[in-house]
Amino acid sequence: MLFSQRKKMKVTLLYLFVLCSAQHSAQPETRQVKGIVGKSLSFLVMVLKSGNLLYGDLGNIAHVHPGKQSNTNLVKRFKDRLHWNNVTGFFTLTDLQIDDSGVYTVENVEEDEEKTRHTFQLTVYYVLSKPxxxxxxxxxxxxxxxxxxxxxxxxxxxxxxxxxxxxxxxxxxxxxxxxxxxxxxxxxxxxxxxxxxxxxxxxxxxxxxxxSDPSKVTDGDERTRGSLIIAVICVLVASGLVGLAIYLKKRNRHSHAGI
Missing domain, CATH: 2.60.40.10 (Immunoglobulins)
Structure with missing residues (x-):
């Protein structure tokens, strides 16, 4: 009796484990997508018969009706920026803005009326300026x-x-x-x-x-500066000698004139 109860418990636990695993694997994976301010981004899930695009807490922001008819102006902030292509079946958001970041879910209704959901985490960035x-x-x-x-x-x-x-x-x-x-x-x-x-x-x-760094002087700069200093000294000495010669010559003339 005790063995039978244990066996039933093991079977029950195994069933619950398989059920939880199946539910976990059935949950759609969230795709991380990146957008650029001013550019466009398409949610790459085909909606060819009917379906919806949902955004965060706003819920349904676009709807596709059977017969390839769509309404993408359900929410004012996305008016004229959200489009559905009846050939590819993709929803596309144009002129992206920073506050368009968030969670988007594409609901697609297949031919057999089975509904599938695909979730996207969109993050919008600015293109950087040059530092x-x-x-x-x-x-x-x-x-x-x-x-x-x-x-x-x-x-x-x-x-x-x-x-x-x-x-x-x-x-x-x-x-x-x-x-x-x-x-x-x-x-x-x-x-x-x-x-x-x-x-x-x-x-x-x-x-x-x-x-502009005055503390760094090359060997060429040193030689040039030294040559300039020597040239200036030579000019000053030569000027002094010429002046002295003129002075002595005038002095001699005055001395001869006074005799």
Whole structure:
């Protein structure tokens, strides 16, 4: 009797395990998709007979009727931006905006009236502008790289292929800045890079960091400066000797005239 109860319990637990596993595997996987502000994005699920597009808490934002008729202006914020292609069966959202980010679900009704659901997590990003590199201190050759912050933006300094330092911030209303002291001898190997999941821009160290550094003088500069100093001294000595000769000559004339 006890053995029979244990066997029934094992069978029940096995059944529950299989049932839960089947339900878990039947849940649609959420696809992660990325969009760019001002661009378009298609949800790649074919709706050819009838179906819907749902968005977050707003629910149904577009509907496809049998006979290839659609209504994509159910919600004002998507008016004239949401379209359905009766050939491909895809819903497409145009002129993407940052606040279009969110969860979209495509409901598709098949020929046998079976309904399937496909979920998309859309994240919309700005295309980054080129970062600006400015000279902060000419003497030490310290530069600062800056770029306007945005969603998932990182700002990094590289030397060759090696990352030197990096910064980011959850505050989207600030400008990211990252200072760096540059080795003047290897200035060309540095670059500042701003990146997000959809774009990447970089900038180099400006030449003025080297040209404006008065503490760095080359051997050629030393020789030129020394030659100029010697030339000036020679001119001054020659001028003094000429002046002295003229003075002595005039003095001799006055002496002879007085005799």
């Amino acid at each position: 600006q590199v400015t000279v902060h201190d000419n003497i030490s050759c310290t530069v600062v790289c800056s770029v306007e912050n945005g969603r998932e933006v990182t700002l990094s300094w590289y030397k060759g292929g090696e990352i030197l330092n990096q910064t980011s911030s959850p505050d989207l209303n600030i400008t990211l800045s990252l200072p760096l002291k540059v080795d003047e001898q290897n200035r060309d190997s540095y670059r500042c890079e701003a990146a997000n999941p959809v774009s990447k821009e970089s900038a180099d160290v400006p030449n003025s960091c080297i040209e």
